[in-house]
Amino acid sequence: MSAAVTSPRPRLRPRVLRAGQVSFVLRPRVLLVGLLAVAVLLLAVLAHLMFAGRPLSLGDVLRGLTTPAGTPPRLTLQVQEFRLPRTVAGALAGACLAVSGALTQNVARNPLATPEILGVTSGASLGAVSVLVLAGGGAGGLSGVAAALGLPLAAAAGAVLFGGPCSSWHSAAVRTFWTATGWCWSVWAPRPSPRAW
Template identity: 40%
Template sequence: MKTHSRSRAIRTPGGLSLRLDPRALVVVVLLLAAACAAGVALIGTGEARIPAADVLRTLAGDGTAYQDFIVNELRLPRVLVGLLVGASLGLGGALFQSVSRNPLGSPDVLGLSQGSTAGALVVIVLMSGSASQVTVGALAGGLATGLAIYALAWKRGVHGYRLVLVGIGVNAIMTAVNGYLLTKADLVDATRAVVWMTGSLNGRGWEQVWPLLGLCAVLVPLVLANARGLRMMEMGDDISNALGVRVQRVRLVLMVCAVLLVAAATAAAGPVSFVALTAPQLARRLTRSPGPNLVPSLCMGATLLVAADWASQRAFGADQLPVGVVTGVLGGAYLLWLLVTERRAGRI
């Protein structure tokens, strides 16, 4: 069977050769436009509704003092957190699925989200910590869980099948730990913990935007710099080594980046379910490209999360339904559809 590549080679003045897929580029542009449109609509949604034209005028610095306060101080940070969290989860999910070579290899399945939740619960239940301390605890829990999964899956290297199996086991353990921590909490801390565990953008401000933006500014270029190696690794470790890719080094760097992205996203908004699972799959179906689709997955994650938050506010009112509930319902339905599709295709 013959295959035809739609990508085109572009050589930069510095001699660097890049490959450009026109369809993927169109998908990225459309997803960015959709994310911006959903963000503007979300800023205008709430108890004080603001038309999209006034939102754009206010963002350009030409709004009234009242509109400036509502848009720039209250709602813009929430939207930016949503975009950054969705982008981080989408990119992190694409990395996990590419490294494990498994469409189910997402942070939700591998236990990273539960590990971050455990870190946050330790701070809430055992220390009655502040919001900033909960963020640090969630980040530390995610990093520790990611390190444990990588170490347990290591056997002369890390391979996708072992990574998924170890991750499923760790996920079950961390779920049990989280349940135990909730039973040890008093009523106030238990309520606070359950609210955080739902995954929500409510009350998010600039103090969540800047750390997440700084982390993405460092990690996204690092991931893209290793994208060629990741694409080669999809052909197998032996072929990748023959082509000069340092497989274990590239895999370790990308795994660390994925863990940091997912842990930081969870620390900023709580464990928002299924975005990391669905975003890469939807991006791949739109681009029709067999590669890791890192940039399309990033854009798809940002679009999904902001659109889900907008839909929840439009359907149930401002702050009535956390975005994690919406993504959980839609993502769970998508997971069932994916399993049925894979079964009919004979792959599981």
């Protein structure tokens, strides 16, 4: 009996590309995965443009995007003004979340790191809740500068000051103290009158 000899599968090997003093490594596998991810993103964008709200055909979506002569203004409005901005905003938000997750994992040097591990979530919550309580938000909601700038700035400041890997606020005693303080404030804080709601 003779054993069948199989040749090893060819592997995609990285190549070094040089142009003068500049060089970089081209990794075919990374390039292939990136191109596949972009193709999936484009398919998802197209699917959202077609099926968000009232379904449109592929031809209607393309006509709404390119606006040739004779395109109904309603179709152009629906695709370019309503669907496309939401789709682009969703894709950019997803890209930002992916980059922030990669940075979090890189800073923590842990592939399973999340914002909760670094304490960023707790600090951001503290900042946002402090603005809600101090600005009189509650059930009435915030308005004006407190809503537009106060919440995001307080959340960012809370994440930087009370969260992060170099903060000393991670002990259980300090977290318990701040939780108890927040609970006491929520129970005994002055409330706006129901007429303001």
